[in-house]
Structure formats: structure tokens, C-alpha cells
Amino acid sequence: MVSPLKGLLKPRRLLALALAAVVATATALEASWLVPAVFVLVVAMIALPLTQPVGPSMQARLPSTGLLARFAAGAGRSSAAMWLSLGTLGTAAALREDGLDWVIGLVVLIGGAATALSSFAARPATRGDLRLSTTADSVSSSLPWALSLLSAGAILTLPALALWPGDAAAVVASASAACAAVGAVLVLRRLARRGRSRERVLEHIATLEPAFCVYQSGPHGSAYQLQMWLPYLEATGLPYVIVARQEALFTELRALTDRPVIYAGSLRAVDEVLAHCGGTVVYVNNAATNTHAVRRYQLHHVQILHGDSDKASSRNPMSAMYDELWVAGQAAIDRYWDLGIDIPAQRFRIVGRPQVTGIEGPRVRGANEPRVALYAPTWNGFFGDANYSSLPHGRAIVQALLDEGMTVIFREHPYSSGSAQLRAAIAQIHALLEADARRTGRAHRYGPELFAELDLVGCFNASDLAVTDISAVPNDYLFSGKPFAIMEMQPDTLVRVEGRPTLAAAAYTATPADDISAWIGALVRDETKAPARRAAREHYLGPFERDGYADVFVTALRDTVAAHEFHGELSTE
Helix, strand or coil, rough: CCHCCCCCCCHHHHHHCCHHHHCHHHHHHCCHHHHHHHHHHHHHHHHHHHHCCHHHHHHCCCCCCCHHHHHHHHCCHHHHHHHHHCCCCCCCCCCCCCCCCCHHHHHHHHHHHHHHHHHHCCCCCHHCEEEECCCHHHHHCCCHHHHHHHHHHHHHHHHHHHHCCCHHHHHHHHHHHHHHHHHHHHHHHHHHHHHHHHHHHHHHHHCCCCEEEEECCCCCCCCCCHHHHHHHHHHHHCCEEEEEHEEEEEEEEHHHHHEEEEEEHHHHHHHHCCCCCCEEEEECCCCCHHHHHHHCCCCEEEECCCCCCHHHHHHHHHHCCCCEECCHHHHHHHHHHHCCCCCCCCHEEEEECCCHCCCCCCCCCCCCCEEEEEEECCCCCCCCCCCCCCCHHHHHHHHHHHHHCCEECCCCCCCHHHHHHHHHHHHHHHHHHHHHHHCCCCCCCCHHHHHCCCHHHHHHHHEEEEEECHHHHHHHHHHHCCCCCCCCECCCCCCCCCCEEEEEEHHHCCCCCCCHHHHHHHHHHCCHHHHHHHHHHHHHHHCCCCCCCCCCHHHHHHHHHHCCCCCCCCCCC
């Protein structure tokens, strides 16, 4: 019952609705302040959209993010306020003795039609289900004008009804009709041209002659899953395109790369794009809509994922549907087999994890230079079985590091801000580090300044040891050879097999019930784990030397694309 109301229960929309309720009250009371109330509502409906940035989905439909785009993006957001005001003002105007019922009805009809059409025109339908980043802006220049004119036409009907009858009301009503009419024409023209626009996009894609395509589906904020692979995709020297299934993701991805990004919003669009994209499709996650592409058995489907860890996402049974699973090391293969996920050995390919190539070995510190500890907890995941975050215990962990005399780098997972509990834990850690820095002078690094200065690899290189959770962080940190610890929030999640060089054997592990101070103390002293880390490094990250490590993936992709060149015509029926 709550989800349909989420869009309505936003402060700006509630303000417009509250003002509309005031107008309705004034109308019912035949109050003398009705006209001022209507004008306040009109100003709010115009001003409120201008205070909001254009959201990522609307950015995919509009050529800019300026004032006109903001007003256009706000079209339809105050539709509830419009319907309430139109109904009460129209009824009141029709009941007046000097009113002309058919004219009033026409004004109300214009307001209602413009409101409905602006809400419809703001949806993806007006832009179609297929867009190309290199041509998207050139075909969308009329949309902000269409949305703005429709919105203006609807809003102007309110003062026309409030002032009715009279010359001023007639002028405002005429302006409303003109705006709504022009906006409607622009929208209808756009709808009429959608078919030709699709054809032009497909023609342009065909001229690109991509050797392969990268397919990604996911919510806003998931572009990082592809971003980490872009340098190595570029290193192949092959032409490729990126397919995004969501408009918000399309907006994010086209800001990351000059490579063509295609928005394919329907199954039909996916089929038509794949028909022009060579014989290999690369995936960076296990989104449910990956099945829309994998069903094209004529193509070769390669899953590379966006991280390697002992999380459930790195052993998803859905991975069995791809032709190949490219993994960093043998540990990733064992992870599937240990859980009974029956994927034949020949469908796995060990290619290393090229993102670790920038990770350096142990630092050479000056005699008086303090040791630095990185605390890099993960987030709480979308589902309970993916909640591996130690942040609820983060303050105790950081305090233990401070007690050991460490300077702390604290870098939380970017998604942690989506949880109130994790936000509170982050605030506690920030306060603790700030207080310790004032008292001791230690140069702790955390917060927005850290994210602006250092990426995760930079944090690895600036640290002497790390504390983290079950995530891709400890796997990558193995490449440094430096000691690390893992808080195992859910019991027996880490793999422990006698004789196998596991992450659990290489790390100093603890559970929330353990003595955190003793656990951190063992990490800082690091008396026993160096040999286990060396063995685990090869098991998790592949048997490849540091020099030329990233070339393994690059060469594998070149060879795969060459071996699976698609010939013939991919049916899109």
C-alpha cells in the first residue's frame, strides 16, 4: 500500500498539494483571499521544479540540465495538486451566475488534458526504447519545450478560473490554450517520428561495426561495475559498444566514456542492437534482465562480474547460463563447486583480476613515520544474506586500531549511505577520528576529502595493513602481500578447507562476539600469516607474474572476440 504513495510523499510535492488544499478551502468558503492563494500556488508550481536537479532518468531524455530542463523534468510532479485545484475552481466558476458553462468546461478540459499529456510526455514513451549516446541530444531538443509548454498551459488554467469572468481571465485562458496546443503538437510530432528515429539509431549502430558489446543492467549508481573494466576493454584496441537497459544507467555510463552507449529499453531493442554487435557479449553483473541477451544462443556470452569475493553474488547459480565465466583464480571456481553449482570446468577461464595491477607491495617507511591502517568495511547489501558489513562494530574496530598507535584511513563502501544504521555508524567513526586527531595530531583520513583524494587502490598503497569484511577488498589486498583482517559477520561464510590456500587462512579473522582488541593486536603484530598470504595470492588472483598481469585479460578478450565472430543474420523476429 505504501509504494504507490512514495512519489507523492516528497516534500516538494506535498507543499504543492498543501497549497492546492488551501485553494480548495478558499474556494469552498468563497474567501476573499482566493485569488492570492491561487497565485501563490501557481508561483510554487513554477518555482519548485527549478529548485530540483534533473534526475538521471530524465537526463537520458533531455539535451541539457539547465533551467528549461528542470522545469520540463518537473512536468507532472504536481499533477495531484493540479487535479484538486482544477476540480474545485472549475466547479466554483461554473456555479457562478455570470459564468459561461461551456467556456469554463473548455478551460477545465485544457487544464486536465495538458496535465495528463505532460505526465505522459515525461515518460520514456516519448523518447522510445532505443537511444544512442552519440546522437541522443540531437533528437531531443524539442522535448523540454514540449513539456514546459504543456506544464505552463496546465498551470495557467488555475488563475484563469480564479479570475473568471472578465478580460484578465480570458487573456490568461487564451495563453493557456496556446501553450497547451503548441506543447501537444510537439509531443504528437515526436511520437509520430519515433519509428524513423529508431531506424536512424540502428543505421548509426550498424556503421560503428563493433567487434563486441558490453551489456549492463542495474539501478542508478551501478556504473562502477563497468567503470573498473573500461581501461582493459580499451586496451584491446577493438571497437565495442555498451548496452544499458535503464535510462538512469544510460545517463551514468555515457558520462564515463566516449564509447557509444546504447539505451535498449525493451526486448525488441536488445535483439536489434545485438544483431549489429559482433559475436561476443560481455557482462559485468548477474542482473535478471541478462537473460534477455543470453537467450540469443547464436552469440558467445562471457560473464566477467565486477568483483571477486566470498559473497553470495560471486557464486550465483545464475552464472551457469553463460558460455564462459572469467574468474580471477582457482578460488572462484572452487566457490561454485563447493556449493554444488554444477558448471563444467571448461566453461571457466582464469584471467586474473587486472584491476589490482596498481596495488603496490609493502611501503618503505621512514624511521619516525607512523604505521597506517585501512578500515574498509562493505555495505549491508540488498538482501539479508548479503549483509556482511562490520560497520555496526566499526567504532570498536577503529578504537582498537587507535589503541595500537595506528593512523587510520577509513573508507566505507559508497552504498553505505543508503542505510540509516550504517550512516549513524559512519558518523560515530568520523567523530572518533576527529577527536583523536585533535588529541594526538595523527593525520587520519576519512570522509569526502578522502574520496576526493584517493581511490580504493590509493588507499591500499597508503596503508601498511587493512581491516575489512567479506567483499572484494581482501581478495584485491592479497596482491599487496600486506597483512589484513576480516570481520566475519555471518558465521562460517569464509571457505575453510584443510590443505587449500583460502582467504580465511591468509587473514586474521574474527566474529562480532570475539575480543576485537586481541584480534586487531594479532593483525598489527603479524607473526604467522605471511606464507599463507603468498599461497592465497596465487589461488585467488591467478598464477601470473606482476609484470604483464593485466595483459592476460586483454589477450583473452582479443582471442575470444576473434574466435566467435558472428557471421550471418541474427533474426529479430
